Amino acid sequence: MSAITNHLPTSELQALDAAHHMHPFSTQNDFNTRGARVITSARGCYLHDSDGVEILDAMAGLWCVNIGYGREELAEAAARQMRELPYYNTFFMTTHVPVIALAAKLADLAPGDLNHVFFASSGSEANDTNIRMVRSYWAEKGQPERDVIIGRWNGYHGSSMGSASLGGMVGMHAQGGLPIPGIAHIGQPNWWAEGGEMTAEAFGLARAQELEAKILEIGADRVGAFIAEPVQGAGGVIVAPDSYWPEVQRIVDKYGILLIADEVICGFGRTGHWFGSQAMNIRPHIMTIAKGLSSGYQPIGGSIVCDEVAAVLGACEFNHGYTYSGHPVACAVALENLRILEEEQIVERVHDVTGPYLKAQFESLADHPMVGEVKIVGMMGSLALTPDKASRAAFAAETGTVGYMVRERCFANNLIMRHVGDRMIISPPLVISESEIDLLIARARKSLDEGMAAVKAAGLWEAG
Numbered sequence: 139m140s141a142i143t144n145h146l147p148t149s150e151l152q153a154l155d156a157a158h159h160m161h162p163f164s165t166q167n168d169f170n171t172r173g174a175r176v177i178t179s180a181r182g183c184y185l186h187d188s189d190g191v192e193i194l195d196a197m198a199g200l201w202c203v204n205i206g207y208g209r210e211e212l213a214e215a216a217a218r219q220m221r222e223l224p225y226y227n228t229f230f231m232t233t234h235v236p237v238i239a240l241a242a243k244l245a246d247l248a249p250g251d252l253n254h255v256f257f258a259s260s261g262s263e264a265n266d267t268n269i270r271m272v273r274s275y276w277a278e279k280g281q282p283e284r285d286v287i288i289g290r291w292n293g294y295h296g297s298s299m300g301s302a303s304l305g306g307m308v309g310m311h312a313q314g315g316l317p318i319p320g321i322a323h324i325g326q327p328n329w330w331a332e333g334g335e336m337t338a339e340a341f342g343l344a345r346a347q348e349l350e351a352k353i354l355e356i357g358a359d360r361v362g363a364f365i366a367e368p369v370q371g372a373g374g375v376i377v378a379p380d381s382y383w384p385e386v387q388r389i390v391d392k393y394g395i396l397l398i399a400d401e402v403i404c405g406f407g408r409t410g411h412w413f414g415s416q417a418m419n420i421r422p423h424i425m426t427i428a429k430g431l432s433s434g435y436q437p438i439g440g441s442i443v444c445d446e447v448a449a450v451l452g453a454c455e456f457n458h459g460y461t462y463s464g465h466p467v468a469c470a471v472a473l474e475n476l477r478i479l480e481e482e483q484i485v486e487r488v489h490d491v492t493g494p495y496l497k498a499q500f501e502s503l504a505d506h507p508m509v510g511e512v513k514i515v516g517m518m519g520s521l522a523l524t525p526d527k528a529s530r531a532a533f534a535a536e537t538g539t540v541g542y543m544v545r546e547r548c549f550a551n552n553l554i555m556r557h558v559g560d561r562m563i564i565s566p567p568l569v570i571s572e573s574e575i576d577l578l579i580a581r582a583r584k585s586l587d588e589g590m591a592a593v594k595a596a597g598l599w600e601a602g
């Protein structure tokens with residue numbers, strides 16, 4: 139048995155990649171001028187590329203490799219399941235053991251009466267499920283006009299037509315005629331960029347109250363649900379001020395709309411709790427899950443639904459499902475991942491030990507001349523870059539220019555730290571050790587130093 143091994147020199151792999159592989163969220167022609175980095179293997183928190191370089195992955199892939207790379211147990215679980223039952227569906231009055239075990243385990247882990255799971259293969263698919271589920275729920279309750287779902291600008295809920303509509307990424311909406319009908323958006327609780335003269339707490343309250351204003355604008359009898367990430371991930375690790383979530387919960391309760399917590403990043407320990415909803419103390423009716431559910435070892439996602447919504451939906455035929463909903467191999471791998479998270483007390487360790495350590499080290503970057511706000515919850519954090527901390531100014535250059543320059547330095551320093559606009563973000567594997575955190579911070583600081591030098595050399599050290 140062997141994996142697909144690399145027989146070609148890096149430059150040839152890069153040329154074939156540029157010629158034939160269309161990359162997500164990329165400008166394809168960029169790959170013609172500069173080859174993609176070819177990742178060949180990974181262990182723990184480290185990636186290895188085709189030139190033999192070791193890279194510290196402070197993004198856990200795309201926020202997903204919670205238990206770290208290279209866990210044999212998950213490979214064994216997949217191989218075992220493939221031999222026993224590689225595929226079967228759960229349509230037409232059938233089921234199988236891995237999907238039963240995983241659904242029951244998730245019901246056990248999820249808070250409150252979130253006891254029912256509809257499976258998908260990704261977060262995008264799960265959020266598409268949620269749109270149809272919310273609308274079917276209200277139709278079944280005799281209120282079919284309650285079909286509007288409110289999301290947030292700069293929220294991220296996936297890349298399919300439905301999930302990208304729920305999200306508030308204007309660059310995505312601009313391509314392909316989004317949002318689909320029946321989706322509205324309110325502002326995000328990003329105090330650093332949008333808070334103006336308000337205190338963070340006053341701003342958080344104001345942004346939550348936009349939800350009430352939007353409900354009243356649309357009509358309380360027209361709104362079915364509000365969807366939000368407990369901590370915005372792809373939007374730049376935006377942590378809402380403390381005043382925000384209690385007010386959102388109050389409004390959701392007052393108008394009796396469904397709350398969907400998109401836990402695709404926050405779930406499975408990322409915030410130092412099993413779910414971000416617990417970290418933010420909110421009570422969702424539906425949680426979207428994916429990413430850390432399998433630590434990315436298999437594509438799997440889903441919606442965890444509360445008793446009442448499941449009971450209402452249970453009375454009608456829900457005309458929805460994916461060929462790979464509850465895929466047995468993905469379920470077996472997810473179960474093994476959850477076993478490891480639980481038995482090795484990884485979430486507790488993030489909460490009690492490594493999370494606080496990372497927070498202290500990450501916050502020490504606030505003394506860097508280019509770093510304004512530092513935000514971190516558990517193992518997801520962000521740095522706002524600025525030429526002027528006091529005024530929270532943006533750079534005169536186009537948004538993202540400076541962030542990109544710093545990310546290039548991270549790349550050169552063998553650290554995967556992403557930029558979203560001019561925020562630098564991290565989301566390392568939850569198993570990162572204290573000494574690896576030290577290395578992360580040292581490489582981040584070096585990259586910030588070099589990035590700042592490059593920004594100054596390019597004449598971009600100027601408030602916009």
Ligand SMILES: *Cc1c(COP(=O)(O)O)cnc(C)c1O
Nearest residue numbers: 260261262294295296400402403
């Ligand atoms: C990544 C992400 C999604 C989409 O998940 P995919 O598996 O990429 O489809 C949805 N919501 C959030 C919060 C995400 O971070």
